[in-house]
Amino acid sequence: MPKFLLLIFLVFTTVTLRAQTWEIGAAAGGAGYMGDLNTNNPIKISGYVFGGFVKRNFNGYLSARLNANFGQVSAADSTSGSQQFRNRNLSFTTDLREVSLVAEFNFMNYIPDAGKNKYSPYIFLGIADTHYVPRTVYRGKTYDLRSLQTEGESIYPTSTISILYGAGFKYNITGKFTLGAELGYRNTNTDYLDDVSGNYADKSRQSLTAALLGDRSGEKTGVYIGSQGTQRGDLRPHDTYFFSQITISYTFVTQKCYFQ
Template identity: 30%
Template structure:
């Protein structure tokens, strides 16, 4: 399923991106559908992505959003998008992108206070993330000035929201006595008893799920055909298992009941990696994660796009209209 999803996303967007870039002007004009103000843009975006979940964090009690970030685990997101604007204040976007998420309790700075529980938990994860989404863009200032033909700013703030799909597959690490680290996929190990009869309220989580992308940014018109932008892209998800940590510790004997001997051996080692001197914190039923807040992630993106069709029939006509328009004031 994972390879199939990756293949379909990349094939669709690469084909669409190249087709639109190298399309003849006559083809671009056919996209107008009778609307002389419609513009079509294709572009690339990249920037750091930050994970918001149960693992990692900072001193004190676990918190949310910016205060929960671990910058050393930041990875770069890469993607492509197509944006269609029927007018200057409304747009529709389709995008696909790849990023990488990670979390690690080991890097928490501690002074022996409330964060010691998370530090001692000593869990980690990493996961490739592939996603595709559609969104509606709204330019509030352009909407308020929609009847003012003289209002053509180069810097245009906007907000957006939509719906998407993302695929993740968390891995956790084990380190042997020689310091050699190996990574293992966590979902098949059912580390919190997902899918076990003893935990009917914990179904096995799906690796491909729905998310809600939302955010805002600024679009700057470098020229008639090239735009540069900065955007904050936040994804609300409906799962608390991107990092495979959510609820409580389970009885490790259940791994032998439901898993193969090889998988059970790995699961017993990886579900509980607290130091051997600490035992009472990991008894079955005690807290392993916090299920009150679902996992999320967000990116700070630099966006570069090109316009592949004309507005006002062509840029020459638009400039001529601007030069011959009566001035608003003297």
């Protein structure tokens, strides 16, 4: 899938348009997710993200951007404000390796070091391919939850396609350097970023480790609530994650007519 995104990007960048420039940059910030262990806080940061991008600016308003990001999200029922979640007692950490292709639109005609506007808000829309593997820690040891099939499901894929959208603000700090801040959400096509989706499995058909990590409700009390077929996740079909990033970039002007 990353090769497919690269092909699309190359098609975009070979289109002949007036005032073309290249731009390269880096980004870093916080990451978070919305899913079965965080159902109602869309801005809760639970991890980190860093990465870089290459952008083709077709004019002062429209760009195509290829991103590579590395991030991590996590959650634990034990820290929840809900007693129901604390009783369930699940937890996870997921590393995210993302490649995305984004169309970006500036609300103001933004040309660093040349245009009259020193700043511009912008919006973006795109598609992302993300590799993910949820893990958890049990008695000091880290376990790959996907391979354990904790809900008795078929082994789900290690990557997901997402619709990416968001908004940001950029400012020409000096010369051709731009400093920006953006918030972008990814609506994935999986419900297993956190390894939680539907109902508790039949423990008699699972390995001992899968049964222990599929229902962790009794670790402190000795009373297990996860009987077969009862609800384990929030039953929503998809998880969402987001990156909140600070970006810095440098623009290479490739045509003198860019300033005209």
